[in-house]
Amino acid sequence: xxxxxxxxxxxxxxxxxxxxxxxxxxxxxxxxxxxxxxxxxxxxxxxxxxxxxxxxxxxxxxxxxxxxxxxxxxxxxxxxxxxxxxxxxxxxxxxxxxxxxxxxxxxxxxxxxxxxxxxxxxxxxxxxxxxxxxxxxxxxxxxxxxxxxxxxxxxxxxxxxxxxxxxxxxxxxxxxxxxxxxxxxxxxxxxxxxxxxxxxxxxxxxxxxxxxxxxxxxxxxxxxxxxxxxxxxxxxxxxxxxxxxxxxxxxxxxxxxxxxxxxxxxxxxxxxxxxxxxxxxxxxxxxxxxxxxxxxxxxxxxxxxxxxxxxxxxxxxxx
Amino acid sequence: xxxxxxxxxxxxxxxxxxxxxxxxxxxxxxxxxxxxxxxxxxxxxxxxxxxxxxxxxxxxxxxxxxxxxxxxxxxxxxxxxxxxxxxxxxxxxxxxxxxxxxxxxxxxxxxxxxxxxxxxxxxxxxxxxxxxxxxxxxxxxxxxxxxxxxxxxxxxxxxxxxxxxxxxxxxxxxxxxxxxxxxxxxxxxxxxxxxxxxxxxxxxxxxxxxxxxxxxxxxxxxxxxxxxxxxxxxxxxxxxxxxxxxxxxxxxxxxxxxxxxxx
Numbered sequence: 001x002x003x004x005x006x007x008x009x010x011x012x013x014x015x016x017x018x019x020x021x022x023x024x025x026x027x028x029x030x031x032x033x034x035x036x037x038x039x040x041x042x043x044x045x046x047x048x049x050x051x052x053x054x055x056x057x058x059x060x061x062x063x064x065x066x067x068x069x070x071x072x073x074x075x076x077x078x079x080x081x082x083x084x085x086x087x088x089x090x091x092x093x094x095x096x097x098x099x100x101x102x103x104x105x106x107x108x109x110x111x112x113x114x115x116x117x118x119x120x121x122x123x124x125x126x127x128x129x130x131x132x133x134x135x136x137x138x139x140x141x142x143x144x145x146x147x148x149x150x151x152x153x154x155x156x157x158x159x160x161x162x163x164x165x166x167x168x169x170x171x172x173x174x175x176x177x178x179x180x181x182x183x184x185x186x187x188x189x190x191x192x193x194x195x196x197x198x199x200x201x202x203x204x205x206x207x208x209x210x211x212x213x214x215x216x217x218x219x220x221x222x223x224x225x226x227x228x229x230x231x232x233x234x235x236x237x238x239x240x241x242x243x244x245x246x247x248x249x250x251x252x253x254x255x256x257x258x259x260x261x262x263x264x265x266x267x268x269x270x271x272x273x274x275x276x277x278x279x280x281x282x283x284x285x286x287x288x289x290x291x292x293x294x295x296x297x298x299x300x301x302x303x304x305x306x307x308x309x310x311x312x313x314x315x316x317x318x319x
Numbered sequence: 320x321x322x323x324x325x326x327x328x329x330x331x332x333x334x335x336x337x338x339x340x341x342x343x344x345x346x347x348x349x350x351x352x353x354x355x356x357x358x359x360x361x362x363x364x365x366x367x368x369x370x371x372x373x374x375x376x377x378x379x380x381x382x383x384x385x386x387x388x389x390x391x392x393x394x395x396x397x398x399x400x401x402x403x404x405x406x407x408x409x410x411x412x413x414x415x416x417x418x419x420x421x422x423x424x425x426x427x428x429x430x431x432x433x434x435x436x437x438x439x440x441x442x443x444x445x446x447x448x449x450x451x452x453x454x455x456x457x458x459x460x461x462x463x464x465x466x467x468x469x470x471x472x473x474x475x476x477x478x479x480x481x482x483x484x485x486x487x488x489x490x491x492x493x494x495x496x497x498x499x500x501x502x503x504x505x506x507x508x509x510x511x512x513x514x515x516x517x518x519x520x521x522x523x524x525x526x527x528x529x530x531x532x533x534x535x536x537x538x539x540x541x542x543x544x545x546x547x548x549x550x551x552x553x554x555x556x557x558x559x560x561x562x563x564x565x566x567x568x569x570x571x572x573x574x575x576x577x578x579x580x581x582x
Contacts, residue, residue, distance in 0.1 A: 066487070068451065069460055093481040097463045100414070100448040104455030109415060109538025112446040129547070130444050134337035135346065138543040143415075181460035181477075181491040189484030198482070201581075225582060228483075243466075243502045244484035249333050249442050250357050250501065258581040269333040275547065279579045281571065285559070294550060296579065297571050301558035309568040314582070317572060 001030055002085040002122040005146070007075070008035040008047070009094060015043045016198070017158065018090030022151050023050040024159025026088070029119060031165070032056065034078065036063050036071055039169070048167020050159055055169045062176040065183050066094050072102045073177030084146045086124060091150040092198065103148040109141040110148035115155035115255070115276065124149065132249035132272035153198045154255050155276070189244070196247060199228035201258045202277070204247055206270075207234035208263025208285070208303060215241060217304070218262060221311045224318065230254070232264045248273035260310075262303040266291030283307065321376035322430040323366045325400065326421055326437040326449065327359040329384050329391040333442065339544035345411045346544060355391035358438025360506035361499035365468055366436050367399045368504065377401045379428060383420045385410050386524070396517035397509030403522040404428065406530055413539040414448035416532050421449070422456040423530025428523075432457065435496040439464045450498035462489045463498035 004026055008019035015035060023031065033039075033047050034056040044055045058078055062070050071094075079087070087102070089095040091113040103110040114126035115136075124147060126139045141147040196202060203222045205215055215229065222229045231241035233248050247254055249269035259277035264270060266282070266289055274280070275294055282295035283303045292298040299306055331337065332352040340347050355363075363380065370376040380395040383406040392403040406420045425432055435457065440447040447463075454461030466486070467478030477489040480500055509517070527533070554574070558567040575582045 067489075068454075068462070093464070096447050097451060100446075100451035101455050101461070103448070104418070104452040109413070110446075110448060111539060112414075112444075112448060130541075130544075131331065131335075131337045131346070132442060132445060133547060134335075135339055135544050136547055137343075137541045137545070140540045140542075141538060142540060143538045179460075180493065181462050181489045181495060183487045184476075184490045185488040187478075187486040187488060189482075189486070193483060195482035242484060243500070244480055246501075253445070258575065258579075267334075268336070275550075279575065279581045280553075281575070287555075287557075292553075292555060295555075296550070296553040297574060298553055298555040299558050299567055299571060300555065301564060301567070305561075305564055306558060306568060309564055310572065313568050313572040317576060317582070 001028065002119065003083060004029045004031050004086045004088060005079065005082070005084045006031060006033045007087065007089040008033050008039065009090065009092060010035050010037045010039060013040045013042060015039065016090055016092060018092065018151060018153040020046065020050055020158055021156040022088045023047065023052065025117060025156055026119070027051055027163045029122070034058055036074060044167060044169050049162050049164050051163040051165050052167050053165045055167055057169070057171050058174045059171060060174045060176055062179055065186070067179050067181060067183055068097055068101050069181065070176035070179045071098050072105060074174035075102055076105050077174045078172055087146045087148050089150050091152050093195065095150050099148050099150050106144060106146060108144050108146060108148060111139045111141055112150055113152045114139065114149060115152050117149070129253070129276070132253055132269065133275055134272050152255060154200060193228045196228050196230050196245070196252045196254050199254070200256050201225055201227035202230050202254055202256045203227045203260045203262065204230035204232065204264060205235055205240070205262050206232040206264030207238060209235055209240050212240045217307045221307055221314070224311055224314045232270050233267070261291050262307055264291055265289045266294065321369065321373050321433045323369060323376060323378045324425055324432045324435045325362050325366045325378060325380045325395065326435065326453070327363065327380050327382050327391045327395055328356040328441045329353045329382065329388070330356045330441055330443040339546065343544045344542060348410060353388050353390045355394045356438050356441045358440060358499060358501065359391070361501060361503045362436035362438050363395045363398055363400060364504045364506040365497070365499060369434065369470065379404060379430070381421050381424050382406070383408050383412060383417045392522065393517055394509060396520045397513040398507055399513060402520055405522060405524050406527060407524060408527050411541070413537055414446045414452060415538040416536045418449045418452035418456055419536055420527060420530045420532045421453055423532060424525060425457070427525065427530060433494050435459065437496065437498050439498040439500045450496055454496040457496065459494050459496050460491055461496040461498065462491070464500045465497050466500050466502045468497065468503060
């Protein structure tokens with residue numbers, strides 16, 4: 001059995017769901033959860049239900065907002081006498097930036113963005129996509145402990161059974177140390193929706209959208225089904241959408257439950273970024289478009305006709 | 320005098336069809352077209368923009384990897400970088416070894432880095448580790464996924480993209496590592512005179528041992544490279560004609576609800 005720390009991220013009155021996904025896969029190990037800030041009581045209860053023995057809320061000056069130095073110093077400070085074998089985090093915007101720096105502080109190895117893993121005899125082995133998902137490989141970590149792992153959100157799925165543990169809550173004060181790069185301001189993006197990398201449903205538009213205004217019809221569909229809107233590289237390079245929306249090898253790699261590709265032909269580099277989506281719907285006028293080879297449901301048709309009909313149909317279905 | 324370092328990696332072109340090698344320890348590299356990692360182009364460009372407005376600034380590009388093809392370094396030199404350092408190594412080092420090799424190469428150059436640039440990630444192993452690891456090894460702060468860069472003397476104002484297109488605005492005074500995202504600038508193309516000049520620019524070569532990296536530094540081990548499982552063929556519906564559309568959409572929405580159960 002290994003001693004594992006799962007780093008959670010507080011979001012509203014819960015923690016980001018990838019923490020629960022990770023806990024579900026760690027049954028059998030001795031698990032602590034920690035987050036910077038106050039873990040809400042309801043989240044602590046859920047974390048205990050899914051296997052957390054200790055739940056640590058870490059507090060200190062200059063930690064209200066994420067900075068790479070402040071949060072990594074604080075976590076190193078907290079972990080120093082705990083003897084963890086493994087540290088897990090979601091591969092979120094924060095996790096991707098924080099964990100490599102923290103691993104560096106321990107001269108330790110890190111497996112990035114695994115989509116599955118096992119603990120055989122207390123030793124981690126993961127599976128991760130490389131070349132934006134064009135191939136998969138087994139990843140193992142060696143050298144000084146703790147070993148660090150980030151997990152792609154939505155890849156493991158929520159745990160289906162419970163593994164209740166004590167879930168003792170604890171508040172610890174931690175030191176942010178010296179922060180040389182500090183956050184002066186946060187500029188909110190236009191979208192209040194989940195980021196593409198965490199979204200459970202995505203509607204994406206390609207070159208066939210013709211212009212930025214036409215993304216309106218994708219937004220309307222997305223609003224009805226609770227989706228985040230994405231775009232292909234062709235659409236981004238043509239100026240129809242900002243790069244933050246790009247799905248693919250030079251954009252974001254996503255694995256939602258449902259991916260609806262509208263007017264996207266399916267270049268290798270786009271397919272690489274979305275092929276792990278659980279269910280793919282493709283809408284394209286070209287019956288030979290490569291996107292159809294990856295689609296569970298393909299509609300050969302004009303997106304400008306099909307998408308509004310789909311919006312209407314989902315509206316009727318979902319009330 | 321500003322010392323600017325830029326980390327570049329050479330990766331397979333995005334249109335490459337990736338095939339695992341016969342023993343599954345890496346991919347088949349014999350017929351790959353190598354390019355500079357696309358995100359590194361933004362890093363090189365930002366360094367060159369700073370050089371243009373800071374007399375005496377030097378831009379040194381550093382790469383760790385195979386020496387058969389030095390496309391990435393030659394491209395950076397042709398774009399306008401002053402010198403290059405190649406640390407000769409295999410193509411499948413892990414992030415820790417690469418970061419340590421770059422740190423060793425920077426130390427060996429005898430120049431104290433004022434600014435270090437890198438791409439936010441390499442599109443081959445997609446680890447997103449080297450910039451943060453290197454910053455930690457250099458005892459520097461780092462800001463990643465940077466889409467906005469302003470410099471006033473030693474003061475920097477950096478915009479980092481986070482979830483949903485939101486931005487964290489960082490302020491740093493002094494040396495920092497900046498990991499660049501698309502949208503930060505528009506990378507220049509190497510001009511023909513640039514390409515000619517690049518041939519005469521200095522390129523230092525070191526072995527891994529020269530920069531203090533050994534096999535004991537390996538932290539991550541890969542095996543079992545495979546292609547992802549192919550999906551079984553899906554269902555395809557013809558809806559080019561007006562009379563077909565409503566029925567097809569109704570069917571697909573029904574399937575998403577009842578068969579795929581994702582809505």
